[in-house]
Amino acid sequence: MNRRDFFRLASMAGIGASAISWSRLAGAATPPQLGTVPTNTGISGRVVVIGGGMGGATVAKYLRLWGGTGVSVTLVERDTAYTSNILSNLVLNGQRTITSLQYGYTNLASRYGVRLVKGEVMAIDPVGHSVSLADGSKLPYDRLIIAPGVDFDTIAGLESPTAQAKVPHAWKAGAQTTQLRNMLLGMQPGGVFAMTIPAKPYRCPPGPYERACVVADWLKKNRAGAKVIVLDANPGIIAEPLAFTNAFDVVHKGVIEYHPGVTINSIDATTMSLNTSLGNLKANVINAIPPHKAGKVVVANGLANAGGRWAGVDVLTYQSTAAPGIHIIGDASATTQPKAGHIANQEAKICADAVIRLLAGRSPDPAPITNSACYSPITADTASWLTAVFAYDPVSATMQPVPGAAGEAAGRSTENYKEMNRWFNTLMEDSFA
């Protein structure tokens, strides 16, 4: 595919998204509430961003908004549009389509002057400061920012593509999400939907519990007697324990069976059975979410220096502790913050601000603050929420939750469900519009 095709496809993807949630933002003119790129900051430099997810798109946009026209920003992305993981569990109960979760990159180019390059990264030269792409081209940089998201381990028994095709994780929104929706539709009354949750850290801590709720809610209404069996590698519910304990024990009582502290030894995709520390289990649908690690580009370039799985970073700048000049934001970095889209957006702003200060010969902000926020649907019209504010602790050089500023909703409500949709639209606007 050539670059012109990329732009055309990206713009088509953008139109899809506009029709659903950005109707008031459609059109060539930049809406007045969005920012414009200043011309006279006196700051200059070349920044390459790898990955156009929540972190990558946001950092590209804010580097231009805050750095000005002198800061050239090139965004390298292999796909024509981003598919949001946030709200993708609602594809499973038919409330959302995958298309409604897609966001193109044309706004970043037309409104903020971000240069888009569709391509695959082959190698990073941290000494010569350049990125090599699969088509042989090289992108020189003064600062490189990597936001690749996560990659997955292979669960024993699911080594072959055939086996993997029968047991989707659907933990990167896209074709697998639609596949899992179709598998759910194919279930019979009284059927079993088994899902596995990996040990933390993984992307979106409340996400698997939320999925169990959304699936149970749909099965209850559409496939009488069907069950959701949740096999959690963690010793207990790791996010929104009040909301999900209530959901499992009260709201979806008799539909969800929750088992903490379970080890998955292997999965047999032919017989659709799981070999676990609790014994063998047969299911009609298996949704196995494998253990996570940083995206391939981080591991392949020697940047996964935290246990060989995640990228160690200085949270004042998100600069790698393995290679100067390279910054890693979002799910791939090893920090004390959750791996989730909302906080990746804020890490991106901290990183953009720090890179601009460094390009200007200044020091990074010594006291950054980030926030995490998310809503979790419990049924088709109620949701709970979770939020936390993190502040830099100079003693441990980590981001620590501010005491008293982290917690979950007192209970699920329809008001929370409505707020969830507003939050999603504004978060996506801040990242992609």
Add this chain to the structure above:
Amino acid sequence: MNPRKLRLRSLLGLPIALASFCVAAQTATTAPPAGRLLASNCFQCHGYDGKSSIGFESLAGKSSSEIYKELVEMRSKTPPKMMDMHARGYSDAQARLIADYLSKQTSTSTSN
């Protein structure tokens, strides 16, 4: 004053003057506005620079004292809604910086 002390003081001043010259040479650029990075924690829900048109309350151009007062009042609301919980994450000084930054942004007619 002891003339010896005076001479020392003027010598001490020299490196300081040189240092500030170096800083000026390095940063011929404008420093980032105070409070901008802190206030960017609001943008995910309240829009860029607090100029919301599709989401939660627009904050751009509101009076600094009003934003500060709201943030402080939210801290004691129980049971906390999400923003009440969130407001507990900022010190008085940080809340003032955020309020000052947002109050200086121009509101847009599209806000609701």
